[in-house]
Amino acid sequence: MGRVVLVTGVSRYLGGQIARILTKDPNIDQVIGVDVVPPKVKLSQMQFVRADIRNPVIAKVLGEAGVDTVVHMGVIATPRQAGGRANMKEINVIGTMQLLAACQRTPSVKALVVKSSASVYGSGPKDPAMFTEEMQPRHTPRSGWAKDSVEVEGYVRGFARRRPDVAVTTLRFANMIGPGIDTAMTTYFSLPVIPTVLGFDARLQFIHEDDGLEFVKRAVLGSYAGTFNVSGSGILMLSQAIRRTGHKRVSLPEFLFMPFGRSISSAGLIDFTIEQVRYLTFGRVLDTSLAQTTFGHTPLYSTPQAFESFLARREVSVA
Amino acid sequence: MPDAKIIPIHGDDPVVPRLVADLEPDAMARMMEFWEFVQRRLAGDYSVDDFGFDPEFNDKVLMALARPLYKSWFRVEASGLENVPEETGALVVANHSGVIAFDAVMTQLALLDEHPAHRHLRMLGSDLVFQSPFLGEIARKAGHTLACHPDAERLLSDGEIVGVWPEGYKGIGKPFAERYKLQRFGRGGFVAAALRTKTPIIPTAIVGAEETYPMIANATVVARLLGLPYFPITPTFPLLGPLGLIPLPSKWFIHFGEPIHTDQFPENAADDPMLVFDLTDQVREQIQQTLYRLLMQRTSVFG
Incomplete structure (x- = not known):
């Protein structure tokens, strides 16, 4: 029997990329893409279903097509992409709940791959230098994308308990960066003057988008149940990364940073949440050895190389 | 490079x-x-390592700033460096004193400059350090990290020399009258980390740091207002203002003692609290005895 994969969030960059990669794979017969808006670039081999995962319609799609693997890429990181924080939370949390409810009802579903985020670990002075998968956050995220990711992972764990026959793979990605992807981080590093918190220098980790997609692909093709940290090796200090961009840095005391961040986020420049600011203050580093040994794959780009690849794109676009 | x-x-x-x-x-x-x-x-x-340690910045900037203090101000005499391994991991456990943690910096410099393998000391600090602006940033760049099991074990398994000051704030914030009397040694977490990684513990005694800022009183109300563990009153501080921050030029001795080997204990020794307490006491006792010996040999505080 051929394999049928359903990908959520295909109209956004990463979802679209993974759908494209999966359509080209000979092991997969059919890729069904789901999103609320049609993808900008049409994929000929992909069957697009315009549906909202917050709607029970999704269960019908799963059942009729005999989907065996669900790739949940539909967690949105920034309110700007979703049209407001309330909507974003709705899509992330309620959407995941609906999707998982549908999966639970569909006996053909045998595997679930969820794109999560390292932000579930929070960020703060009491953090260990490196997080392994079984560590609990010492500073639980209380807002934004990070909190949504925590809730999504909670529902995913619940689903894994109720459907023990489904192989559930949760990938906690460090900040994804590269030539194509746009995130709050790439916007931040593109600011002409980059604000930082005075007296702190965060340890940052990046994963190149190609490496990130490779891990998702491997999770779909193989069967690696579990939760995995995924990042490029090594770290960059925030100060070091800013020096590499060649942009100016302005350091603001903590109490001024938040109001400043809020004013530029309301100007539509960048989405600054408390979690984001904490990350830029204290940073966070993942121990990725479990993913590397389980998946048998080491990211091709280290953290500094992934950042370099992002900088290279910028130079091309300027020219 | x-x-x-x-x-x-x-x-x-x-x-x-x-x-x-x-x-x-x-x-x-x-x-x-x-x-x-x-x-x-x-x-x-x-490049920096996963802990944020920036060896170039540490060696060429931070240590260069501390070196005059080491050589000319405190005239540190380090001994027992042969007890510190050249390549493998070890846990340096030392007494803590002197209001400002100069003793930690001087120990770091002793191992970098005087050890034949120029080893970096990776210290474990309290979360208060990493919470404070500038201090936390500098501590990370100098290779230090939070005092917690995962970090201690990671560094030791990587073959690093890890430094702990188990007396913590009780040690540096104690009154002058209690100088060279070791305070309580925490929960012995450092011993468990050494047992789990089978790395030797090197009891280290530091003499001289107690006299840098003789703390005659602790202004607890001020400390509480500022959210600090203690607020020292010394003969010169806060009386002379910033001038009172200059440490007295006492003569220092740092002795790295005989290692206590942890590899002969059984696999799950770290989960035996009695053994952990006993080893903790042994380390504490060895440091205390070395302190007395060094004090006997010392002819004058500023000698």
Whole structure:
């Protein structure tokens, strides 16, 4: 029997990329893409279903097509992409709940791959230098994308308990960066003057988008149940990364940073949440050895190389 | 990346007169080297480890700033360096004193400058350090991290020399009258970390740091207002204002003692609280005895 994969969030960059990669794979017969808006670039081999995962319609799609693997890429990181924080939370949390409810009802579903985020670990002075998968956050995220990711992972764990026959793979990605992807981080590093918190220098980790997609692909093709940290090796200090961009840095005391961040986020420049600011203050580093040994794959780009690849794109676009 | 020359500046070293003699042709090369260093730093072209340790910044900037204190102000005499392994991991456990943790910095410098393998000491600090602006940033760049099991074990398994001061704030914030009396040694977490990684513990005694800021009182109300663990009153601080921050030039001795080996214990020894307490006591006792011995040998505080 051929394999049928359903990908959520295909109209956004990463979802679209993974759908494209999966359509080209000979092991997969059919890729069904789901999103609320049609993808900008049409994929000929992909069957697009315009549906909202917050709607029970999704269960019908799963059942009729005999989907065996669900790739949940539909967690949105920034309110700007979703049209407001309330909507974003709705899509992330309620959407995941609906999707998982549908999966639970569909006996053909045998595997679930969820794109999560390292932000579930929070960020703060009491953090260990490196997080392994079984560590609990010492500073639980209380807002934004990070909190949504925590809730999504909670529902995913619940689903894994109720459907023990489904192989559930949760990938906690460090900040994804590269030539194509746009995130709050790439916007931040593109600011002409980059604000930082005075007296702190965060340890940052990046994963190149190609490496990130490779891990998702491997999770779909193989069967690696579990939760995995995924990042490029090594770290960059925030100060070091800013020096590499060649942009100016302005350091603001903590109490001024938040109001400043809020004013530029309301100007539509960048989405600054408390979690984001904490990350830029204290940073966070993942121990990725479990993913590397389980998946048998080491990211091709280290953290500094992934950042370099992002900088290279910028130079091309300027020219 | 070219390695920078390490120029010994011991007075009795034959290199020094020669260096002064041919300073002229050398000066240009050194200036170029310095310029390249500055350029590379400004471009962000250097690497740090997963803990945020920036060896170049530590060795060339931070340690260079502390070196005059080590050589000329406290005139530190380090001994027992042969007890510190050349390549493998070890846990340096020392007494803590002197209001400001100069003792930690001096121990770090002793291992970097005087140990034959120029080892970096990776210290475990409290979360208060990493919460404080500037202090936390500098501590990370100097290679230090939070005192917690995962970090201690990770560093020790990587073969690093890890430094702990188990007395913590009780040690540096104790009154002058209690000098050289070891305080309680926490929960012995450091012993468990050494047992799990099978690395030796090196009990280390530091004499001299107690006299840098003789703390005659602790202004607890001020400390509480500022959210600090203690607020010292010394004969010069806060009386003389910033001048009172200058440490007294006491003469220092740092002795790295006989290692206590942890590899002969069974696999799950770290889960035996009695064994952990016993070992903790043994380390504490060895440091206390070495302190007494060093104090007996010392002729004067500022000698």
